[in-house]
Amino acid sequence: MSDAPVVVDRVDAVATITLDDPAHRNALTVAAKEALRAAVADVAADDAVRAVVLAGTTRAFCLGQDLGEHAAALADGAEAAFSTVREHYSPVVRDLLTMPKPVLAAVAGTCAGAGLGLALACDHRVFATGVRLATAFTGIGLTFDTGLSVTLPRAVGDARAKELVLFGRTFTAEEAVAWGIAGEIVEPDEVLPRATALARQLAEGPTTAFAQTKRLLARAPGLSLDDALAAEAVAQTRCGATSDHTGAVASFLTREPPTFTGR
The missing domain is CATH 3.90.226.10 (2-enoyl-CoA Hydratase; Chain A, domain 1)
Known part of the structure; x- marks a missing residue:
């Protein structure tokens, strides 16, 4: 103590x-x-x-x-x-x-x-x-x-x-x-x-994806449908630019478990 x-x-x-x-x-x-x-x-x-x-x-x-x-x-x-x-x-x-x-x-x-x-x-x-x-x-x-x-x-x-x-x-x-x-x-x-x-x-998971998920959920109640859809598009692009995403896609295609680095 x-x-x-x-x-x-x-x-x-x-x-x-x-x-x-x-x-x-x-x-x-x-x-x-x-x-x-x-x-x-x-x-x-x-x-x-x-x-x-x-x-x-x-x-x-x-x-x-x-x-x-x-x-x-x-x-x-x-x-x-x-x-x-x-x-x-x-x-x-x-x-x-x-x-x-x-x-x-x-x-x-x-x-x-x-x-x-x-x-x-x-x-x-x-x-x-x-x-x-x-x-x-x-x-x-x-x-x-x-x-x-x-x-x-x-x-x-x-x-x-x-x-x-x-x-x-x-x-x-x-x-x-x-x-x-x-x-x-x-x-x-x-x-x-x-x-x-x-x-x-x-x-051990995809840090950027988690961060964007929390952000979208926090903002969603105050957004119109169009604004929410636009926010999703921006968030997906940010996640898509990470090595976590490209690496996970490659792992899926080779049937191997992905490794997430948070980048």
Whole structure:
């Protein structure tokens, strides 16, 4: 265990970012938010990293905002207390959603509030059996942050998203997957190994194609059909100019497995 609230490990082309503050059950203190923002930005910009795992210690993935610190910040007024949304939460989620490489969440423990936002900002999730999740915001008189106003309805639909936020009920990983929150469910001690194995698999894949796929999916809801088709044409041309594409076509013709280098 490290004294740092966020730890980054790089093994080959996979970077694992771990929320490691068990004393606070990985609630997001200022120190944790600043460390997480720096860690996510760093791996996003690192060309040697081709896939990322976001994990929490097993007792909790992330409980969201640390309410003890939040209560103290409120003494200086709401504007000061909620500057953290723009300064910390929004940059982290933006980088998770837009970094040109796949990101997987390893959710082995409770995941609530901004923690749920972080998990849904990843491209895929590995949940432990029976893990509890919650939006939690309206229970303390708040609404969405960490991108959940976008990611939650995309995953479960508008009606379900309203239910989960308005009533604030907890739900299980099993329910989440059944509703459409992309992921898989394994035993608790298998969560991080499974997420890491998937990240290694993706790290060996066509990096540019993954990046363009994330970009197209992020932009598509705001585009007309013609603009979406034009964006696809541009993205395919970019992918087609890579050695990954030409090499994979050659491998297909010779019936050999392709090797992707990320170029």
